[in-house]
Amino acid sequence: MRSLSLIIQHMVPAKRYAWDILRLALPLLLIQYGFSQETWNVARENMVVQQIESRGIKDAATLAAMRKVPRHLFVPENIRVVAYADRALSIGEGQTISQPYIVAFMTEAAQLGPGDKVLEIGTGSGYQAAVLGEIAAEVYTIEIVPGLGEQAAELLSDLGYKNVHVRIGDGYAGWPEQAPFDAILVTAGVTEVPDPLLQQLGEGGRMVIPVGPHNGVRQLTVISRKGNAFRKKRVMAVRFVPFTRH
Numbered sequence: 001m002r003s004l005s006l007i008i009q010h011m012v013p014a015k016r017y018a019w020d021i022l023r024l025a026l027p028l029l030l031i032q033y034g035f036s037q038e039t040w041n042v043a044r045e046n047m048v049v050q051q052i053e054s055r056g057i058k059d060a061a062t063l064a065a066m067r068k069v070p071r072h073l074f075v076p077e078n079i080r081v082v083a084y085a086d087r088a089l090s091i092g093e094g095q096t097i098s099q100p101y102i103v104a105f106m107t108e109a110a111q112l113g114p115g116d117k118v119l120e121i122g123t124g125s126g127y128q129a130a131v132l133g134e135i136a137a138e139v140y141t142i143e144i145v146p147g148l149g150e151q152a153a154e155l156l157s158d159l160g161y162k163n164v165h166v167r168i169g170d171g172y173a174g175w176p177e178q179a180p181f182d183a184i185l186v187t188a189g190v191t192e193v194p195d196p197l198l199q200q201l202g203e204g205g206r207m208v209i210p211v212g213p214h215n216g217v218r219q220l221t222v223i224s225r226k227g228n229a230f231r232k233k234r235v236m237a238v239r240f241v242p243f244t245r246h
Contacts, residue, residue, distance in 0.1 A: 040072055043084040047071070051086050052104045059108040065134035066104050071097075073155065074127040093145045095241055097125045098187065102238065104131075106208045109222050109235065110183040112136050117178070119200065121171035122187035122243075126152030126164075132185070133164040140178050142171040144244055170246045174200045181205060189218045189240035201225045210240040 048066050057063065072083035074097060079089055088096040098106075106128070112118065116136040120129055123143035129152070132139045139161075143149030146168050153166035167175065173196045174184075180202030186209040193209060201207055205225050212218030219234040 040070060044071065047084040047086075047100050051101050055101055057101075057104045057108055061112065061114075061135045062104055062108045062131075065107065065131045066100065068134055069127065069130045070159075071100065071127060073159070074125040074130070074152075091125045091148065093148055095124050095145065095148060097127050098240075103128050105236065106185055106187075106220070107131055107135070109208045109220075110185055110206050112183055116182035119175055119178070119181040119184045119197075120187065121174070121184070121197070123149055123152045123166055124187060126156050126166075128185065128187055129164050129166070130156060130159065130161055133161045136183070137163060138178075139164045140167070140175045140181075141165070142167045142169055142175065144168075144170055144246065171243075172196065172245055176200060183207070184209075186210070186243070187240065188243040189214065189238075190243045193221075193223065198223070198225075198230060201230075203227070210238050214242050 044067060048063060052066060053063065072080050075083040075089055076091060082089070084100065086099065086101070088099045091097050110118070112132070112135045114135065114137060117138045118132050118136045118140070120132060120139060120141040123129055123141040125148070129139055129141040141164065143152060143166065149166055149168040156164045156166065172194050179200035181200055182202055182205050184197055184201055184205070184207040186197070186207070189210040189212060191211070191213060193211060197207065203225060207223040209221055209223065210218040211221045217237050218240060220236040220238045222233045222235055224231045
């Protein structure tokens with residue numbers, strides 16, 4: 001098991017050029033080695049130290065959540081061995097689980113408190129929702145792809161996230177019956193910020209959303225509300241799957 005832990009440690013910062021070699025090695029790794037909780041814990045700690053803290057994430061609640069949530073359970077089994085790699089991974093249906101650093105960055109940018117109510121658009125695997133659920137009081141998350149939404153809801157329930165509520169549907173209109181929200185995170189790229197989401201942002205609330213042209217680089221944007229005024233700040237160039245609608 002010690003040898004597997006060493007392998008995982010070297011995998012975490014793996015560069016993009018090594019991905020094809022690693023993918024070919026997966027069947028052999030899965031046959032040769034077993035996976036213990038200790039192994040995953042080592043990989044997760046390395047992820048936080050090497051990918052997140054080293055890039056400047058300092059919020060204690062965000063770091064604690066990233067250390068606790070078992071990312072490997074939110075990744076398809078056939079690529080689970082690289083769940084803690086420094087990259088986004090496919091989860092099927094043309095969707096991805098975001099790179100760990102991006103999850104942490106968006107969470108920190110939302111400036112969450114323990115009593116906050118949060119809306120997430122784009123549940124995907126449910127990983128970001130779980131991270132949010134470790135910090136906020138209530139999380140409402142919407143997924144447009146039924147299969148992904150149902151799978152995420154089941155996993156989140158199995159892991160005991162009673163404060164995370166999943167809805168299948170078009171996220172453009174938000175979740176008006178639960179508004180206002182202290183924070184809104186959108187995990188899909190838009191060309192323009194949906195007005196219904198702006199209106200559901202509470203006084204002093206923060207929205208974190210990737211904005212820009214489809215099939216191009218977008219700007220991760222933090223929007224804060226004061227009365228009827230919205231202040232926008234671009235914080236990072238990113239790539240996200242496009243926001244889809246029915």
